[in-house]
Amino acid sequence: MPEDGTTLGELLAALDHTVVTLIDAPAGEQVPLRSATVAEPADLPEHLETHGALPQVYLLVGIDAAATVTWVRRLGAREPAHRPQVLLTKAADDDAPALRAATHAAGLALVHVHRQARWDQVFAVVRRMLTRSPGQRAAAGTPGLLAPDTDLFGLAQVVARETGGMVSVEDPYSHVLAYSASDAAADQLRIRSILGREGPADYLRILREWGVFDRVRRSDEVVDIPEHPELDIRRRLVVGIRRGTGAQARILGTIWLQQGDEPLRTDAARVLRGASAVAARIIARGLDAPSTEALLVRRLFGAHGEGVDVPSVAAALNLPVAGPAAVIGFASVEPATAPVAATASGLIRLHASAFRDDSVTEVIGDRVYVLLPSYHSEHGVGSWVRELVAQLEHARGLMLRAAVAAPVAGLGAVASARAEVDRVLDSPAAAAAGSRVATLAEARTAVLLTEIVELIRHRRELHDPRLAALDEYDREHGAPLRASVRAYLRAHGEVSAAAAELRVHPNTLRYRLRRVEHLLGIALSDPDDRLLLEIQLAAVPTGHRSPR
Incomplete structure (x- = not known):
């Protein structure tokens, strides 16, 4: 295993062949990967003009085969070290030979993404794999179930190897958190769960009728579900993931083990019980850490008042204390009918992470806020926000407004910058000014006049x-x-x-x-x-x- 990154082969295994298919890999599957980005049609020309190395993995969202071929051919003028290494696209299929020829000539691996797979979930897996610590990468390749730095994907791979089956880990609501590699024996329940990242409603109803979920909630024993060929359901073992014991135990999720063409190993139930204990520790760490992190982020944005301990927050979130930053706020054009927090927060987080991998995104009330540390260009961030607002409207039908504060003088000024952003988003005059994206400088006159008029109106x-x-x-x-x-x-x-x-x-x-x-x-x-x-x-x- 390379010391300096996740390999293409490891990435493909994590995504699973039900989600992705490798079309071509001119440099093989051992290419180490460290960076990834999401690109939509408007992004491609800008990336061509970027000097230096481009991200190594590109998720091409909404870009057809012809546009991709044109872009790849223009990439050929760049130094090989400055080109991407892997393209993930839903346009790459057997009917697009020109795309395969262009990527092969440029030395790029081409990966086809299943049309039903969700891009935000694919990107989440890609980022998780590329940001694994050395300990997590090592744990995924060793037989020890109790490796301290193992994540859920690594755990799923180990359990699959030790039991001879296919593993998926789900949360209490049947959302898929992690899974092992599938083979040709994967049934429709597994395939549809991985593609949709949650159990299909019709199958979940059947499992409830059989009492599977009740048995998992009542006991920490492994439940054996027989094969049902008429429903395309193969034999499974399932165990609950619990935090605590007895009546106070909390269900954190479940581990499912599907039998393939070969019988499960005789000690599969024992391995599954051990995996349940490990998964409980991993999930509990995740539940505890994000809650602490979320509190720190909210304090940073001023959601709990002023007086945040900036050095402590910066150390906990691994952010620079000093130096300029940018703060962006997003709100719905019609918040009463479509609050942005309920409709677009995940997409905004996805795009912000693709734009800057050190970005911080938080939902406060019905608005979404993004912090870009060490970022001072008001023009650059303004252009990105305008493109994002236009893309979300065109691709998702989401009508958003945004306000940009940049540069912000370090983390200590983030809360006050968020307050300034809110003043712009609260201003009817700024909303009526025409552009749905405004910087503080552009909106200052409208905001101040609105506030002066409101002050007089109420006095x-x-x-x-x-x-x-x-x-x-x-x-x-x-x-x-x-x-x-x-x-x-x-x-x-x-x-x-x-x-x-x-x-x-x-x-x-x-x-x-x-x-x-x-x-x-x-x-x-x-x-x-x-x-x-x-x-x-x-x-x-x-x-x-x-x-x-």
């Missing part, structure tokens, strides 16, 4: 009582003085432009403006009077009676 003592005379005149005479003076102010004092907007003669508008000056006792030629009147007209609703 009755700041209302100008003279506006009551204007509204009273309009009511009594059916006159549009308020609308007329607002049009005049919006036109920056250009009577002709304002009259055209109102569809009246300029002399008619001049008469109305003189009437306004008389009623309010102001001079529209005075800059202070004009400023005050414009703010008051925006803040005080028509017909609002202020105290005199």
